[in-house]
Amino acid sequence: DDEIHVRQKVTEIDPQEEADFERELRALMQESLDSRKLELRARPALNMMIPMNVFEGSTKDHHGRGAEGESGDETLDEDAGGSKEVQVKVLVKRGNKQQTKQMYIPRDCSLVQSTKQKEAAELEE
Amino acid sequence: EETGDDESYEFGKGDFTEHACRYCGVQNPACVVRCNVPSCRKWFCNSRGNTSGSHIVNHLVRAKHKEVCLHKDSPLGETILECYNCGCRNVFLLGFISAKTESVVVLLCREPCLSVNALKDMNWDLSQWCPLIDDRCFLQWLVKVPSEQEQLRARQISAQQINKVEELWKTNPDATLEDLEKPGVDDEPQPIALKYEDAYQYQNVFAPLIKLEADYDKMMKESQSKDNVTIRWDIGLNKKRIAYFVFPKEDNELRLVPGDELRLRYSGDAAHPAWQSVGHVIKLTAQEEVALELRxxxxxPVDVNHGFSVDFVWKSTSFDRMQGAMKTFAVDETSVSGYIYHHLLGHEVEVQMVRNTLPRRFGAPGLPELNASQVFAVKSVLQKPVSLIQGPPGTGKTVTSAAIVYHMAKQGQGQVLVCAPSNVAVDQLAEKISATGLKVVRLCAKSREAVSSPVEHLTLHYQVRHLDTSEKSELHKLQQLKDEQGELSSSDEKKYKALKRATEREISQSADVICCTCVGAGDPRLSNFRFRQVLIDESTQATEPECLIPLVLGAKQVVLVGDHCQLGPVIMCKKAARAGLAQSLFERLVLLGVKPIRLQVQYRMHPSLSEFPSNSFYEGTLQNGVTINERQSPGIDFPWPVPNRPMFFYVQMGQEEISASGTSYLNRTEAANVEKIVTTFLRSGVVPGQIGVITPYEGQRAYIVNYMSRNGALRQQLYKEIEVASVDSFQGREKDYIILSCVRSNEHQGIGFLNDPRRLNVALTRARYGIVILGNPKVLSKQPLWNGLLTHYKEHECLVEGPLNNLKQSMVQFQKPKKIYN
Ligand SMILES: [Zn+2]
Ligand SMILES: [Zn+2]
Ligand SMILES: [Zn+2]
Structure with missing residues (x-):
């Protein structure tokens, strides 16, 4: 049996340390938010079109190996086992070029709620 | 079969793989991200280990870094995480959204992109924005958490070690965890002593402390870069460009002051090339804006207003001058007289008297008559080579100092040097000394020449510009040319500089008194000057090495004025403070047995207000130079609980909160009641300029300003004119009416800043006519001094609660004070 068992050291987190850290983290978030809010009315131009090729053959076979898209799609080599995960395409920009990458995200992630609803709707059809 | 091709293996390099987590060594590419701050670029993993946040989140928070990049072998490939729409890279603002109909997700920033309505119409679902950092960890499907096995094999780093190594990285970015074990890193510096063998030993103790403080100051200020700053442009009277912008400040952190140097940057766009310029802060407006005069x-790019960055340009000048003064003190035998040399080092020296004919009267023209303790002070000081004057609040320190300087100048021993750590104090003294008829030159730092001063006519740069004699016409011509064109040809520039220097010298040499800050005394323009007589005001607010700068210009007679019962110098570096850098020379001399001459008559406070401070801080010796009648304000109808006793402690039970900045505190209930008190004062006929609101916390200060301007019952303008300040910044100042908001109100955390008796002394002694204190007696009474104050107010029936128009004595129970063992 190759598997080794190490007695897990019970890690106790100092509540004071935790509170301090939480405070600093929140401060940084707040500061980040405030610094953006100060930038009054400098609303960015919209630049959020989803490239057409993303739609082609995307959701039909969730676990299939998608074809290389024109914008440089890459697929994961490993299969995301079971149905605990959902495949999504992450849209990113490389310079001015749009690119999608496939990733698996947990099914219970709030992000995929709408996708799930849609799947449910499809099933009913 | 082994090929023996060793070169392709990197033996023993496991720990040094570039992308290994710098905390724990985990190196699975799917589990690590790189901090994308150019000066950092370190890798961290997404496991929590023994800490409350994952390693990468720990690093970003501790270092205040905000950008990351994924590993090239991670599922997403080498990717800098940024807002798909605007390119914002601040991970604390980023989160994923998904398309409504497709399983496509994208990173979007929370502000402003998430609130752009048009996105909803574009097939994006904005309702389920999923933050990148959740539960103090990066989204685990994006950056994997190392397996249990991997984590067990990794280095078990503790939160303390993380803090230490992050601290170390601020000064040495390549440091490793092993460096933490090396001697020296964690050592406390040698503490200050009471006595020193010689000036070399003195230097050996203080030089490292100044170095620590300088390093800390540099690190802190240079880390204060702000992006996305919005600029309002203006042109100054001297035709120079001025940029106005908001630069937020926090407790214990950077506070900009006029003269500070900042760099303004614009990264450029289609219509504008990249641009940057340095400038000096010339003022801070009441609206909390910084005015930066560009060089x-x-x-x-004056037609652009958004998207600028601001960096602090740190200057080592003041620290260099302190180090220089210590060196001069050690190597130059003429730097100070032998008596002063030994006296400062704590050696036994026989008492020496200065042989001078004493003046017949000790007052000076242009100044108010001196009282007995002031006369005594002037008289003693003139006869001694080293003296200390303790000036409790409102006792006429400045007038006494001016009288001393007047008599010193009349003794014909050459020019007198007058210094203080702060520019405000130097200006006040310069004004008073000038009133005696002495010729005063106020030397300002070059960086502050554009800062307006109440004594501008006394400043050297003003006098140089306005010395309008015919011989100087050449300098004037060149000056005009320079003003008009912005620059001169190199030969003209040379001529201009030489002429200017000669004129500066001439004016300075003809003065009776030179006034400047302690650091200013190290100005190269004074390098050839010698001053036998030196007076330092506010000396209890300067560090020892700072005080030394004016002394090593040949001092034979030294007067240190101050009050060690009020706040001392601000030391930012905790290590240096622990080692004793916050103790002033004045205090050490007191400990060495020099008895300060105390000014005993106070002319500021209503006698009811001076009673507690006198008893608690000055052994009851403070006498009142003003009567109750002189501190009555006829026609002002304010609901003081006891007539003729214009003070009360207003019992507050509201909770304290951590402010938005995360580094300070606020208390909403107290703020709301401050507004009510202010309004009641205003309605009773007090004008805004008479009222000062003070509080120990920046968070509360900012909150009160905001609250009053939004919720003030009267005209908004009235509230804007009311000064709301920190207790510390009010030292040395006064107002007719003071409202003190204590803020702290919690079960277990203690009272922080309020613990320092010297801060309480300062807070209680700012008011002339009346004071209102808002605080939670239950919490404050645990501290002995506050307990005493509360008891004092209670005994005088001034501890009250309820609505302002129906104040009732409070029956709140105090807690037993904790004994202080000292
Ligand atoms: Zn970093
Ligand atoms: Zn790690
Ligand atoms: Zn954005």
Whole structure:
């Protein structure tokens, strides 16, 4: 049996340390938010079109190996086992070029709620 | 079969793989991200280990870094995480959204992109924005958490070690965890002593402390860069460009002061090339804006207002001058007289008297008559080579100092040097000394020449510009040319500089008194000057090495004025403070047995207000130079609980909160009641300029300003004119009416800043006519001094609660004070 068992050291987190850290983290978030809010009315131009090729053959076979898209799609080599995960395409920009990458995200992630609803709707059809 | 091809293996390099987590060594590419701050670029993993946040989140928070990049072998490939729409890279603002109909997700920033309505119409679902950092960890499907096995094999780093190594990285970015074990890193510096063998030993103790403080100051200020700053442009009277912008400040952190140097940057766009310029802060407006005068007016993108960055340009000048003064003290035998040399080092020296004929009267023209303790002070000081004057609040320190300087100058021993750590104090003294008829030159730092001063006519740069004699016409011509063109040809510039220097010298040499800050005394323009007589005001607010700068210009007679019962110098570096850098020379001399001459009559406070401070801080010796009648304000109808006793402690039970900045505190209930008190004062006929609101916390200060301007019952303008300040910044100042908001109100955390008796002393002694204190007696009474104050107010029936128009004595129970063992 190759598997080794190490007695897990019970890690106790100092509540004071935790509170301090939480405070600093929140401060940084707040500061980040405030610094953006100060930038009054400098609303960015919209630049959020989803490239057409993303739609082609995307959701039909969730676990299939998608074809290389024109914008440089890459697929994961490993299969995301079971149905605990959902495949999504992450849209990113490389310079001015749009690119999608496939990733698996947990099914219970709030992000995929709408996708799930849609799947449910499809099933009913 | 082994090929023996060793070169392709990197033996023993496991720990040094570039992308290994710098905390724990985990190196699975799917589990690590790189901090994308150019000066950092370190890798961290997404496991929590023994800490409350994952390693990468720990690093970003501790280092205040905000950008990351994924590993090239991670599922997403080498990717800098940024907002798909606007390119914002601040991970604390980023989160994923998904398309409504497709399983496509994208990173979007929370502000402003998430609130752009048009996105909803574009097939994006904005309702389920999923933050990148959740539960103090990066989204685990994006950056994997190392397996249990991997984590067990990794280095078990503790939160303390993380803090230490992050601290170390601020000064040495390549440091490793092993460096933490090396001697020296964690050692406390040698503490200050009471006595020193010689000036070399003195230097050996203080030089490292100044170095620590300088390093800390540099690190802190240079880390204060702000992006996305919005600029409002203006042109100054001198035709130079001025940029106005908001630069937020926090407790214990950077506070900009006029004269500070900042760099303004614009990264450029289609219509504008990248641009940057340095400038000096010339003022801070009441609306909390910084006014920055730019050095170069050319190419300024004045038609752009958004997207600027601001960096602090740190200057080592003041620290260099302290180090220089210590060196001079050690190597130059003429730097100070032998008596002063030994006296400062704590050696036994026989008492020496200065042989001078004493003046017949000790007052000076242009100044108010001196009282007995002031006369005594002037008289003693003139006869001694080293003396200390303790000036409790409102006892006429400045007038006494001016009288001393007047008599010193009349003794014909050459020019007198007058210094203080702060510019405000130097200006006040310069004004008073000038009133005696002495010729005063106020030397300002070059960086502060554009800062307006109440004694501008006394400043050297003003006098140089306005010395309007015919011989100087050449300098004037060149000056005009320079003003008009912005620059001179190199030969003209040379001529201009030489002429200016000669004129500066001439004016300075003809003065009776030179006034400057302690650091200013190290100005190269004074390098050839010698001063036998030196007076330092506010000396209890300066560090020892700072005080030394004016002394090593040949001092034979030294007067240190101050009050060690009020706040001392601000030391930012905790290590240096622990080692004793916060103790002033004045205090050490007191400990060495020099008895300060105390000014005993206070002319500021209503006698009811001076009673507690006198008993608690000055052994009851403070006498009142003002009567109750002189501190009555006829026609002002304010609901003081006891007539003729214009003070009360207003019992507050509201909770304290951590402010938005995370580094300070606020208390909403107290703020709301401050507004009510202010309004009641205003309605009773008090004008805004008479009222000062003070509080120990920046968070509360900012909150009160905001609250009053939004919720003030009267005209908004009235509230804007009311000064709301920190207790510390009010030292040395006064108002007719003071409202003190204590803020702290919690079960277990203690009272922080309020613990320092010297801060309480300062807070209680700012008011002339009346004071209102808002605080939670239950919490404050645990501290002995506050307990005493509360008891004092209670005994005088001034501890009250309820609505302002129906104040009732409070029956709140105090807690037993904790004994202080000292
Ligand atoms: Zn970093
Ligand atoms: Zn790690
Ligand atoms: Zn954005």
């Amino acid at each position: 170069a007016s050319q190419g300024v």
